[in-house]
Amino acid sequence: MANKQRGEMALKLGSKKYVLRPSFQLLCEIEEALGVGLITFARRLMAGEFGIREIATVFAVAVRDQDGPDTEETGTLIVQEGVAGYVGTLTEFLTTALSGNQREEPEGEDHRHPPPKREGGKTAS
Numbered sequence: 001m002a003n004k005q006r007g008e009m010a011l012k013l014g015s016k017k018y019v020l021r022p023s024f025q026l027l028c029e030i031e032e033a034l035g036v037g038l039i040t041f042a043r044r045l046m047a048g049e050f051g052i053r054e055i056a057t058v059f060a061v062a063v064r065d066q067d068g069p070d071t072e073e074t075g076t077l078i079v080q081e082g083v084a085g086y087v088g089t090l091t092e093f094l095t096t097a098l099s100g101n102q103r104e105e106p107e108g109e110d111h112r113h114p115p116p117k118r119e120g121g122k123t124a125s
Contacts, residue, residue, distance in 0.1 A: 001019070002019045002020070006021070007021075007022050007096045007097065007100070008020060008021050008022075009089070009092065009093050009096065011059060011062070011063065011089060013059065013063070013068065013069060013074060013077045013078075013081075014069075014077045014080075014081075016068075018062075018063040018066050018068055019066070020059075020062050020063070020093050021062075022093070022096060022097035026061070026062060027097055029061050030057075030058050030061050030062070033057050033058075033061050034054060034057060034058070038094065038097070038098060039098065041054070041094075042094045042095075042098060045087075045090065045091060045094065046091070052075060052078065052079065052083055053071070053075060055075075055078060055083070055086055055087065055090055056071050056072075056074040056075035056078055057071050057074075058090060058093075058094075059074050059078070059086070059090070060073075060074040062093075
C-alpha cells in the first residue's frame with residue numbers, strides 16, 4: 001500500500017498493483033535508463049515532448065524491485081490501458097520526487113530554507 005506521507009504512489013499495470021517509492025537510488029537509476037537528468041526530462045514531459053518508451057522505462061525501473069514487468073511489457077500494458085492516464089501518473093510521481101513531497105506551511109513559509117540572518121542575529125524579512 002502506498003504511503004503518501006513518504007511520497008509513495010500506487011501504480012496499476014495490467015492486473016497487478018505496485019508502489020512507486022521515490023529514493024535517491026531510484027531517481028539515479030531512472031536518469032541512467034533515460035540517458036538524461038530528471039529535471040530535463042520533467043521539463044520535456046511538461047512541454048509534451050516525450051515518447052511512450054520513456055514512460056515505460058521510468059515505470060519499469062521504478063517497479064523492478066517488486067518483480068514488475070520489463071520495459072517492453074510495461075509499454076504494452078500502458079498502450080493497452082491508455083497512455084494519457086499514465087502521463088498524469090508520471091507527472092505526479094516526478095513532481096513529488098523532485099519536490100521531496102514537501103507541502104507549503106500554513107503561513108506560507110518554507111521552513112526548509114529559513115530567511116537569512118542579518119548582522120546582529122536578527123532575521124531579515
